[in-house]
Amino acid sequence: MNFRQIECFRAVMHTGSMTLAAAQLHTSQPNVSRAIALLQRETQLQLFERVGLRVVPTPEAHALLKEVDRVYVGLQSIGHAADRIRTLGVEGLRIAVTPGLGISPVPRILQVFRGLRPRVQVVVHTADSATICKWVSSGYYELGLAGYVALPQEVDTELVHSERAVCIVPRGHRLARKRKVVPSDLAGESFISFASSDVVRIAIDRVFDPEVRRLEIETSLATAACAMVARGLGVSIVNPAMLSELALTGVHALVFDPAIPFECHVVRARQQPAQALVADFLEAVRIVVGGPENTARKKVSRSPG
Structure with missing residues (x-):
């Protein structure tokens, strides 16, 4: 039993005619008849009976078709999967x-x-x-x-x-007019910091005197820090790209020295x-x-x- 025999069998079952099956498969009617005869011989099943000029499927043929169609659905799924992998990659x-x-x-x-x-x-x-x-x-x-x-x-x-970090302060803050700020400028300010395990937080902490800076709010989200500064809750040091994406109107960004990347x-x-x-x-x-x-x-x- 080979794939061509199964293909011919399925085409005959779905079209009801060996001639139509041959046209569907772009082959000749004798080729389809030969494939069906070989399939019956190898499976030892009587799949069709001739009634006049027509071939009529037997109950065995209908039973076999269920299994054949199940295989074809699987083959179609494989084909669709190949198309998806080719177009979209492996699972996206x-x-x-x-x-x-x-x-x-x-x-x-x-x-x-x-x-x-x-x-x-x-x-x-x-x-x-x-x-x-x-x-x-x-x-x-x-x-x-x-x-x-x-x-x-x-x-x-x-x-x-x-990208170099910037210091952000609320609009109208006393430091808003400065071009650049240094750690000492933030003495006494309520400082909004990242989580203690954050690598940038560690780099920021190194440049400040822990006795002078007021760490009053801590958050793991830079977006939250920016929003808090906009609400006047304190000052912070953040990635400037964050500001352009959030488009916060209540925040003023200043160059911070020393540079923190x-x-x-x-x-x-x-x-x-x-x-x-x-x-x-x-x-x-x-x-x-x-x-x-x-x-x-x-x-x-x-x-x-």
């Missing part, structure tokens, strides 16, 4: 990003990526940078966008963007098979944030130890 694209990068620049990156791959399903999950590295290393996500690279992890990383690292699992979707997403990343005018690039391999 799964990426993990930090909450801050999820506000900016990820929406702009996805906008460009959608132009390259308009039908691809994209799943975006947020987590802290250390968790993103673990997820990508395990292969659960194709790639990640992290603020820093947590070691040790079996990941390859590339710094695609770095907010970084964006692309994180990929080592020895990961090349995938066209990932390449297109990386192209979108470079279009949005990877220009030579606004980033310094560096590729590093990370491995345990």
Whole structure:
């Protein structure tokens, strides 16, 4: 029994005629008759009876057709799956990003990526940078966008963007007229800080005298910090890209010295098979944030130890 015999059998069953089946299969009627005869011989089943000029299926033929149609549905599903994989990639694209990068620049990156791959399903999950590295290393996500690279992890990383932090104060604040502020300018101000485990928080803490700065509010979300400053609850140090995305009117941004970088690292699992979707997403990343005018690039391999 071979696929051609099954194909001919199914065509005869659905058309009710060997002549119509032959036309459907772009072959001759004798070829269809020969295939049916071989199928009956090999299965030892009487599948058709001739009544005058017509062939009439037997009960055995109807029973066999149920199994044949079930196989054909499976084959069609395989064909559709192949089309989907060719067009959309393997189950779409799964990426993990930090909450801050999820506000900016990820929406702009996805906008460009959608132009390259308009039908691809994209799943975006947020987590802290250390968790993103673990997820990508395990292969659960194709790639990640992290603020820093947590070691040790079996990941390859590339710094695609770095932006200098700004100090934000409420509109009308006493510091709003200054061009630049330094840590001593914030003495006595209610300071809105990131979570203590955040790498940027650690970098910010290093430049302040803990005896002078008033840490009164702590949040893990940069969006929340910006909104709190807009409400006059204090001052903070944030990524300037956040401000342009949120378009807050109650916040004034100032240059902060010394420079504190907010970084964006692309994180990929080592020895990961090349995938066209990932390449297109990386192209979108470079279009949005990877220009030579606004980033310094560096590729590093990370491995345990």
